[in-house]
Amino acid sequence: xxxxxxxxxxxxxxxxxxxxxxxxxxxxxxxxxxxxxxxxxxxxxxxxxxxxxxxxxxxxxxxxxxxxxxxxxxxxxxxxxxxxxxxxxxxxxxxxxxxxxxxxxxxxxxxxxxxxxxxxxxxxxxxxxxxxxxxxxxxxxxxxxxxxxxxxxxxxxxxxxxxxxxxxxxxxxxxxxxxxxxxxxxxxxxxxxxxxxxxxxxxxxxxxxxxxxxxxxxxxxxxxxxxxxxxxxxxxxxxxxxxxxxxxxxxxxxxxxxxxxxxxxxxxxxxxxxxxxxxxxxxxxxxx
Ligand SMILES: NC(=O)c1ccc[n+]([C@@H]2O[C@H](COP(=O)([O-])OP(=O)(O)OC[C@H]3O[C@@H](n4cnc5c(N)ncnc54)[C@H](OP(=O)(O)O)[C@@H]3O)[C@@H](O)[C@H]2O)c1
Numbered sequence: 598x599x600x601x602x603x604x605x606x607x608x609x610x611x612x613x614x615x616x617x618x619x620x621x622x623x624x625x626x627x628x629x630x631x632x633x634x635x636x637x638x639x640x641x642x643x644x645x646x647x648x649x650x651x652x653x654x655x656x657x658x659x660x661x662x663x664x665x666x667x668x669x670x671x672x673x674x675x676x677x678x679x680x681x682x683x684x685x686x687x688x689x690x691x692x693x694x695x696x697x698x699x700x701x702x703x704x705x706x707x708x709x710x711x712x713x714x715x716x717x718x719x720x721x722x723x724x725x726x727x728x729x730x731x732x733x734x735x736x737x738x739x740x741x742x743x744x745x746x747x748x749x750x751x752x753x754x755x756x757x758x759x760x761x762x763x764x765x766x767x768x769x770x771x772x773x774x775x776x777x778x779x780x781x782x783x784x785x786x787x788x789x790x791x792x793x794x795x796x797x798x799x800x801x802x803x804x805x806x807x808x809x810x811x812x813x814x815x816x817x818x819x820x821x822x823x824x825x826x827x828x829x830x831x832x833x834x835x836x837x838x839x840x841x842x843x844x845x846x847x848x849x850x851x852x853x854x855x856x857x858x859x860x861x862x863x864x865x866x867x868x869x870x871x872x873x874x875x876x877x878x879x880x881x882x883x884x885x
Contacts, residue, residue: 609638610661611862614645614653615668623666625880626855630867638863645671651678658701663862665695666855672707672738679703685710685749688772689742694858709739710746712854717793717822719853719869720845724820726750729792733757734784734808736764739824740797747793748774756791758784760798788815794837796823801831808833817841824850827881848874 613623619642627640643665645653650671657665667675672691676682679695680702686692692705717724731752733740736759744755755776759765765778779787788794794815800808802825810833815821821837826847834844852869859867 604639605637607637609636609663609863610641611638611663611665611858612641612643613666613668614643614650614671616644616646616670618642618644618668621668622851622877622880623668623855626852626873626877627859629873629876630859630865631863633872634863634865634867636863636865640862647671647674650674654678654695654703657695657703658697662697664697664703664858666858667693667695675705679705682706685745689745691738691741693854694861696858696861706857707742708854708857709742709850710749711857712850712852713743713822713824714746714750715853715856715869716849717820717845719849721820721843724793726752726793730754730756730790731793731795732784732787732791733795733797734800734810735759735797736761736768737797741768743795743797743824744768744772744776748772748776752793756787758787785811786814788812788819791815791819794819794821796825796831796833799825801825801833803827807831810836812836812840812842815840815842818843820845823847826851829878829881848877852877 613621624640624642631638672693675692682692682705686705686707689707691707694706694708696704698704726747731747747755756779757765757769758779758781760781769776769778796808799805819842821842822845823831823834824847825831829846837844856867
């Protein structure tokens, strides 16, 4: 790793806006890449309350920032506050990566779906979205990004199940493609014939109840993924592993979604490897 201990007056700047932002692992993640590549740059936490988001975004070019990431609760609100967003960000209804253009205008994209697919590809190179139906639990922001990504990657069917059925129905109705809303109570039966099972609810996260789901109907070849990464092995992944299924934890999605922003702001291609993973896991207070 090349050390870059001091910033110069020409240092490139980026950061993450959230409220709160203290829990974010992104400064550690980008900080690791900045140090590894010896880049004259900084990535900082930006605690921005919702009512100051527009002001904060508009301040980015004024302060010489190259851009920023957005986290809870800003991802949807930012879509209408920036100058342009990619069609993908519009379909997902959220922006997580903002780039300050040369003329000072703000462009936005959503890289969460990319991060999810890249994480599956890294964990299980043989897995293909076309292989069969995907069962997706949840209908919030993460579900939206993952569903759009799976459709774009060629999933023949996405079965959406959410505790609040309205949200799953609205999400399915708002997306072009083979997405069906299935009642939450039928989640065990919905696993029949699935090629992928993804938890995008907050169930299983430290401090939240576990996801209660019988995997009896799940083929043992089905890839099981969780977007929750605290803990890394959620109760769902532990049960899936015991059932004999391959599993992918939620940390890879977080690491991979950061790559396009890093490239845009700091001009360098970054890599997701064991060293990065260990550095970020250390920020979770867990063992790599
Ligand atoms: N790995 C990554 O990079 C990454 C990226 C984004 C998010 N995440 C994680 O993904 C999770 C969801 O984030 P989000 O932004 O999608 O949140 P969100 O928009 O608030 O959605 C939360 C989802 O969880 C469901 N849920 C919450 N409590 C539940 C319960 N007790 N029983 C059943 N369902 C419940 C909600 O169902 P209702 O609609 O019924 O409330 C909803 O579908 C969080 O843990 C977040 O940290 C990870």
